[in-house]
Amino acid sequence: MAKGSGIAAAIIASILLSVAITGVAGYFLLPKFTAPAFEHGEWETQAIVYDNELTWADVPDTEVNITIKKNSRISCIYSSSYLIGLWGTLGSEQVKFFVALVVEGVGNKTTYVKYWDQSGVTNNIEIASSFSSHYVTDPLAKGTYRVYLTWRSVLDSTGTNYLIFNTPAANYTRCLSATEIL
Numbered sequence: 632m633a634k635g636s637g638i639a640a641a642i643i644a645s646i647l648l649s650v651a652i653t654g655v656a657g658y659f660l661l662p663k664f665t666a667p668a669f670e671h672g673e674w675e676t677q678a679i680v681y682d683n684e685l686t687w688a689d690v691p692d693t694e695v696n697i698t699i700k701k702n703s704r705i706s707c708i709y710s711s712s713y714l715i716g717l718w719g720t721l722g723s724e725q726v727k728f729f730v731a732l733v734v735e736g737v738g739n740k741t742t743y744v745k746y747w748d749q750s751g752v753t754n755n756i757e758i759a760s761s762f763s764s765h766y767v768t769d770p771l772a773k774g775t776y777r778v779y780l781t782w783r784s785v786l787d788s789t790g791t792n793y794l795i796f797n798t799p800a801a802n803y804t805r806c807l808s809a810t811e812i813l
Contacts, residue, residue: 667703667811670695670778673804677797680782682726683790687783690730690796694779697809701773704812707732709780710763711805714798715746717756718791724748726792727785732764734809735777740766743785744794759798767812778809 672695680688697705709732717724727745742764748756764780782794797805 665700665813667813668697668699669808669810670697671806671808673806675797675804677795678805679793679795680728680784681790682728682784682786682788682792684784685787687729687731687781690780690782693805693807694777695807695809696775696777697811698775699771699773699811700813702770703773704770705734705737705768705776705778706810706812707734707766707768707778708763708808709806710761711796712798712803713744713760713762714793714795715744715758715760716793716795717746717748718789724788724792725786726788726794728782728794729785730762730764730780730782732766733779733781734766734768735779737768737771737776738766739781740764745785762796776809778807780807 672693674692676692678690678693680690693709699705715726715728717726725745725747727743729741729743731739731741733739744762746756746758748754797803
């Protein structure tokens with residue numbers, strides 16, 4: 632009996648040791664193999680801000696919520712076509728809009744879009760191009776974070792000049808992505 636119980640004890644000890652090693656290895660290695668969180672939004676709607684809107688306002692329909700693991704960073708990217716318009720300018724008018732990519736409660740990256748007409752004649756001008764902004768946070772605590780875009784005019788003007796994301800002519804989508812960096 633002693634010989635059989637020794638073999639059974641060795642088998643049980645071997646199983647327990649295997650479970651313990653697997654558990655410890657899984658605890659430390661599983662986060663390395665876990666896919667990072669990713670959220671992406673696309674909107675085919677237009678968003679417009681006028682040159683007399685001087686207070687920060689959220690860009691309509693442009694936000695995602697991302698849930699991250701502890702000590703992760705968030706990489707945010709926004710891209711869109713845009714159309715900037717000056718109407719009935721006197722030949723020396725400019726428009727300038729601040730655009731901020733924001734992780735709520737954390738920080739933002741603010742850039743601007745501008746155009747300055749120095750032609751010296753009264754005319755209507757529309758310029759189409761593309762806009763992109765990228766922001767990476769410092770490491771953040773585990774939780775859910777709202778990522779969104781906000782904007783405002785820098786110069787108080789007539790209210791007829793504007794910035795449009797997702798131009799009527801191009802009709803591309805506006806895209807906002809947030810990716811967890813482990």
